[in-house]
Amino acid sequence: MDKVGETTLVLDLSAMGHNYRYLRSKIAPNTKFLGVVKAFAYGSDMVAIAKKLETLGADYLAVAYVSEGGLLRNAGIKTPILVLHPLASNFEEMIDCCLEPSLYSQNILTQFLDAARAKKQVAYPVHIKFNTGLNRLGFREHDIGFIAEQFKAHDEVKVISVFSHLAASEDPNERMFSLGQIDTFKKCSSALAQKLGYAPLRHMLNTSGIINYASEAQFEMVRSGIGLYGYGNDALIDPNLRPVATLKTIISQIHEIGDGETVGYNRTFTSGSTTKTATLPIGHADGIGRQYGRGKASVLINGKEAPLIGNVCMDMIMVDVTGVDCKEGDEVLVFGPQRSAENFASGAGTISYEILTAISQRVKRVVIDR
Incomplete structure (x- = not known):
């Protein structure tokens, strides 16, 4: 690597390839992999990282906001993109860019249904977020009936995945809490699938979840952010990863x-x-x-x-x-x-x-x- 002559952030994509393969080795070959590239790909270069993940074979990408997803689409990224925190004011742009929203409340669901109807969509892919204990975003178990009714009544949208987020997957002292979250998610996702009449993809594990709970909850897809960039939230795991x-x-x-x-x-x-x-x-x-x-x-x-x-x-x-x-x-x-x-x-x-x-x-x- 050449010496720098100014303040420079050097991004080693071969390190990301190593990290991707390491995390992949912890899950079944047929389990899908979502790479999180929000926040300029954790402060690096969103487009370069997204292109590398496409090359590596990632099944999905995730961003926080629609503007981030739009930037990737404008750069030629074709991989499906989940928007983790969509806002109603950006729904038109979201649909124009073929970005897939996380729907996390009755309000945001009904507003997206209106937007999809206005744009004359059919079976537009969306993702349902359940709150199982992080208490940040997400539907609760008592919302399942409402969710199912909306999707049965409207063919503009279709549930592609159901997901949740572990609150303390890196902390062994919180194992019982994490297992409780997993159990709650299993109940919610199963109940929703039964009411919908089909089974969407399920995903719950983040980087530490992949390391610590792959046998309990890898489901059909996993998500990784920080691990792809070389950090495992665990001093025992970090040596297996390479900082990007x-x-x-x-x-x-x-x-x-x-x-x-x-x-x-x-x-x-x-x-x-x-x-x-x-x-x-x-x-x-x-x-x-x-x-x-x-x-x-x-x-x-x-x-x-x-x-x-x-x-x-x-x-x-x-x-x-x-x-x-x-x-x-x-x-x-x-x-x-x-x-x-x-x-x-x-x-x-x-x-x-x-x-x-x-x-x-x-x-x-x-x-x-x-």
Whole structure:
């Protein structure tokens, strides 16, 4: 990989291929696979990732909002796309782009029926979301009669899948709760299929669910987001995955700070002795939030840790390079295979999802596929 000359997010699609195959190995060959590419494909490059997943053979893709799905369709993506959180104001665009909505409430279902009727659709594919304990979006068991009545009365739409979402699939202490969710979902999906007169696809497992509950609940399809990008929510699983994204930057300037001098806004770092600092061209406008400052996180420079000091600025951070053999222009690793985003995030009390999805679109993306 060439050295970077500016802040750059390098995306290794071969790593995604490895992760896809690893996750596939945990399920039956005939189980369908949905790849989640919402939020710019977890802060990376939505189009490049979606095209790679198409090549790998993913059966479905999922986005959060219609605008994301429209972007993929405009880029030539043909794979079916599930929109996880559709809004009624976007239903016309959704149908025009052949995107498939998650219908999660009586209100959103009836509004989509109206939109499908207005667009003269027949058997338009939709997905029914059940709330089994996450308490975020979804129908309840008592809604099954209403759902079935609507689909029997209207041929504009057809249920392609029924799904739910585990709340704590990565936590072994919550196993009984997860099994309870699975049981509830089985009851709901079975009851709805009986009333509809046909059996839609079922899917419930996310990345951690694939790892921990494949024998109990892989059903006809599984979904993976974070696992595809190289993180398994488990220190024992992470070595089997390869981070797709590597965030690098360079040293812009090196300073020698005397005893008692301060660094950055609000003078939040005071040197207790002669200190060597490096200024890097990356800041909270690039996704490195203020929570990472004041020593809560560090970067790697020539293989050595360099903690962030002072407050994170909009376009810059300062790091302590005392004792680090480095010079201006040297490469700096924020996260990647050698030092994971989970590791970077943990010092600030957060998770890989947050730092990955926070990386600004102004950061240069470089896509490789070896």
